[in-house]
Amino acid sequence: MSQVTMTVNGKEMSGDAEGRTLLSQFLREELDLTGTHVGCDTSQCGACVVHVNGKAIKSCTMLAMEADGASVETIEGQAEADGSLNTIQQAFQDHHGLQCGFCTPGMVMTAAALLKENPTPSEAEIRDYLEGNICRCTGYHNIVKAIMAASGQDVGAIAAE
Amino acid sequence: MLGVASEEGAAVCEYFENNERVWCAKWPASDQWEDNMPKDHGIGASPKRREDVRFLTGAGNYTDDINQRGQTFAAFARSNVANGAIRSVNTSVAEAMPGVVAVFTGEDFVDVGGNPAGWYIESRDGTPMKEPKRPVLAHGKVRHVGDAYAAVIAETLDQARDAVEAIEADIEELPAVATCAAALADGASLVHDEIETNMVFDWGWIEDNRAATDEAIKNAPHVTTLELVNNRLVPNAMEPRASIGDYNRGTGDYTLHTTSQNPHLTRLLISAFVMGIPENKLTVIAPDVGGGFGSKIYHYGEEALVLAAAKKLGRPVKWTADRSESFLTDAHGRDHVTKIELATEEDGTFIAIRTETLANVGAYLSNFATVTPTFLHGTLMAGNYTVPNVYVNLKAVLTNTAPVDAYRGAGRPEATYSIERVIDKCARELKIDPIALRRKNFIKPDQFPYTTPVALEYDIGNYDAVMDKLEEIGDLAGFAARRAESEARGKLRGLGVNSYIEACGIAPSNLVGVLGARVGLYDAATVRVNATGSLAVMVGAHSHGQGHETAFPQVVAEMLGIDEGQIEIVHGDTSKIPFGMGTYGSRSLAVCGSAVVRATEKIINKAKKIAAHMMEAAEADIELKDGTFSVAGTDKSVAWGEVALKAYVPHQFPIEDIEPGLEETAFYDPANFTYPSGAYACEVEVDPETGKVTVERFAAADDFGNVINPMIVEGQVHGGLGQGIGQALLENCIYDDDGQLLSASYMDYAMPRADDVPFYAVDHSAKTPCTHNPLGVKGCGEAGAIGSPPSVVNAVVDALQSGGHDVTHIDMPVSPSRVWAAMQK
Secondary structure (H helix, E strand, C coil): CEEEEEEECCEEEEEEECCCCEHHHHHHHHCCCCCCCCCCCCCCCCCCEEEECCEEEECCCCEHHHHCCCEEECHHHCCCCCCCCCHHHHHHHHCCCCCCCCCHHHHHHHHHHHHHHCCCCCHHHHHHHHHHCCCCCCCCHHHHHHHHHHCCCCCHHHHCC | CCCCCCCHHHHHHHHHHHCCCCCHHHCCCHHHHHHHCCCCCCCCCCCCCCCHHHHHCCCCCEHHHCCCCCCEEEEEEECCCCCEEEEEEECHHHHCCCCEEEEEEHHHHCCCCCCCCCECCECCCCCECCCCCCCCCCCCEECCCCCEEEEEEECCHHHHHHHHHCCEEEEEECCCCCCHHHHHCCCCCCCCHHHCCCEEEEEEECHHHHHHHHHHHHHCCEEEEEEEEECCECCCCCCCCEEEEEEECCCCEEEEEECCCCHHHHHHHHHHHHCCCCHHHEEEECCECCCCCCCCCCCCHHHHHHHHHHHHHCCCEEEECCHHHHHHHCCEECCEEEEEEEEECCCCCEEEEEEEEEEEEECCCCCCCCCCCCCCCHHHCCCCECCCEEEEEEEEEECCCCCECCCCCCCHHHHHHHHHHHHHHHHHHHCCCHHHHHHHHECCHHHCCEECCCCCEECCCCHHHHHHHHHHHCCHHHHHHHHHHHHHCCCEEEEEEEEEECCECCCCHHHHHHHCECCCCCEEEEEEECCCCCEEEEECCCCCCCCHHHHHHHHHHHHHCCCHHHEEEECCECCCCCCCCCCCCCCHHHHHHHHHHHHHHHHHHHHHHHHHHHCCCCHHHEEEECCEEEECCCCCEEEHHHHHHHHHCCCCCCCCCCCCCCEEEEEECCCCCECCEEEEEEEEEECCCCCCEEEEEEEEEEECECCCCHHHHHHHHHHHHHHHHHHHHCCCCCECCCCCECCCCCCCCCCCCHHHCCCEEEECCCCCCCCCCCCCECCCCCHHHHHHHHHHHHHHHHHHHHCCCCCCCCCCCCCHHHHHHHHHC
16 A cells, blocks of 8 residues: 555545556545546546546546646536536536436546647537547437537537437 | 226316316427427426536435445456356355455355246246246356356455455356257256246237237238347446445344335345345435446345345445446346248238247346336337237247346337338338338327237327428438438448337336236325425436436426425435335336326315415315415415415414325326337448448437426437447347357447437427326337337448348348448348
8 A cells, every 4th residue: 555645626635545546446435536437447438537637538547656646637626616517517417418427527527628629629529539438328419519519619500400 | 908098187187277287188289388388497398407517516426436434345256157057165265365354155145035027927828937046146056157156245345356366166167058049959058957948938929819910921912021130238327236235233224225226126126035124124225326228127136245244244335346247247138039020911001910039038037027028029019000910929038148138128129120120121022112101001190099909008199290200300301312412422321211119107007917017017206395385206216317306396396386496306215205116118207207296286285275274265266376376366375385384383273174294195007008109210321342331310200298308308319319329230249159248348349439320300299198197298218229220220221222232131230240241242
């Protein structure tokens, strides 16, 4: 066991980790940040996506020790300072981009990374970027729509698709 | 005839007519109410989902998010062979490992009960179905890869997993059977030696139809025959199953947190069948649940294990599946091999349908494994059509694979796929337009209620109207131009269309009891008005994505004329809810929502009595509108909140006539199934170079009856379409001949991803409200998954034929390799 320290959502936090402890496990079990979900064992589903030093990563593919000293952003830190939903979160709610909510934290974190790289992605670019995030509930329709809306694009026509 | 539409609903309508709330069949068509009743709340509105905020901010409360003081962790030793004799299980090394507090094996559970099948089926010859015991942990034999034979409890999860590796099991591998054909072959090894066969039952529906159907097919001018496979699927809710058992040695109370679609049913199974824990000593809590799709209906052995371990240790015991365990042990879906024959006149008039199906039920009978391929499948085999003769034969077969049970649609997708594929093939053989052939044979609106030859009574529908709507929203008239454009780019383009009907709102208890159900299928709700006027509504349905916390308040708010924000939905906790049969079969709103309506009616009745007393008026003169009780023809009124307060501060209260308090419970048992229907159209492009199929357009026109929250309904359809397109193009659960699961991770099992599907065009305006429930609703959760696979395959066949390929069928998933191979013939 070693102590690992990282800045999570702007706050310095520490906990114990074995060499084999995954970042996803560390966030959930040691730091009690259970918004980051684990949906598979093979880095395929994307429910565990967080940002490490500004980059979206699947936290099940990184050891906690590798993130020692890093700056980590999780779903718990995404809302505005007053607690209201940020633009992406609000777009997911407005456009019914979630149902059971389990994949949602990863979707929101991935969408945030996408919009940082590409502020007005096309439908095809969004679908391509979500390749590593699986949702079983929505058929993706409203997730793609929400991300387009969050980027300021008019989605009025999509409803009439 | 299996169902009788009742007048019950009409009575409710009348009641509300007095309050200027006209519901049910008398509700105006949606194109009228959208103009006349513009809504930002109540029935027909799409308020944003209140549950979303917690899910979007990481504040959801899923089972694995819960940690309890003193908690230990369970990990399971699972078989890596499909069939094996357990010679010995040596746990001594594992028990001495760091952190290990207990090890359990199958021997510890030989004296507890088996996990039962919930539905009794008789074979055609009257013999009872075979019911092998399904133990908590395997004992004597392991019967599928993933079958658990031991469990370790340790201080940490990693310690528990490490110790599982140290269990020494001597398991002698035996020959396995992975398919129905192998399991029924002469000399096949037995999955359960004690029942002396791998056939659970050989079922006929309806046996009395058999001779006439055979005769009709023999004499028919045209018979279309199709052999097809309904591919085995893994439900893959994104949240893996998880359970936490706890035992309070002070009170003797057990608590189980678990990923369940129906916590009361889980409690009942554990109490009455498996462990004998009195129901009053067991609380089952299903908190936020990350999707179910059927796989979380059932009771699984891990739930019993964590409870037994918690009692033995006096500490909470937690288990969370990893995805590999989910693939190996969650109940799978579909896995039918079917031969279907459709007999017609030369002009396409349907004469008879006959099917023979082998249904793989896996190594043990999961709780609804026996009803899914029978009554949820065979009874739908007339589809949307007038076809005088229908006979279904289905053999349910045990194999050395994971149990197979209801997965989104459950039997009805299999029926729809068979019917709608054979109709498409028939249309091509007779050179009749596939839409025209369907329209020619549709049950017409004036024929309802319509009793089919396979014994359902469809209460209402208008299949031509739905097809009209599909042609409109799918712009089917524009297909030829789109095909020309695709061909100009060197691609083949196909259009596939189908109809579907499903029996939902499961189910009338009297009826299903006659058919073999061992449970009732009503649902329950309690409406509790607090002293300050806010409400808690306890519902037996469970929400794991369906949005009940938003939609159910819309109904209550509409009835009471108060703000939805005052109404809280409580679900998923057996200690808080009267009872409930849970969420599956598109039943939540149609059955539990109807219980909510009934309980709210009782609230209104009592509140009116109280209001009448407060205003010294006759009860019959009291009107409730917009949350205010008034005396007809006067300016006297009292507000909702004043009546609620009076109920709990009953000063000057007619205590001899009215009890204090304002809380009512209703159980609702439906009079019939509901019958959602629809018509779907899929347009694909096929790349002739690679065989890759892309879904270019998908349109879904559905008749769900009345709709409470259009946004949620459309979302349910989208999700079903994603799963149906996934089945048709991508997903395939494959066991090899030795029973090894080859598709056991997301590296091998192709889940639909965002770039595999298009935006969908959906519409639910061509509606015929259900005639027998108070809301006129039918259910929408399974439609997309039921209706979409045939249109995808129909479209692929259409595309290939347009390219001159003589292809009449490709089994799902219609993968590039299969399409390419078909094109080379």
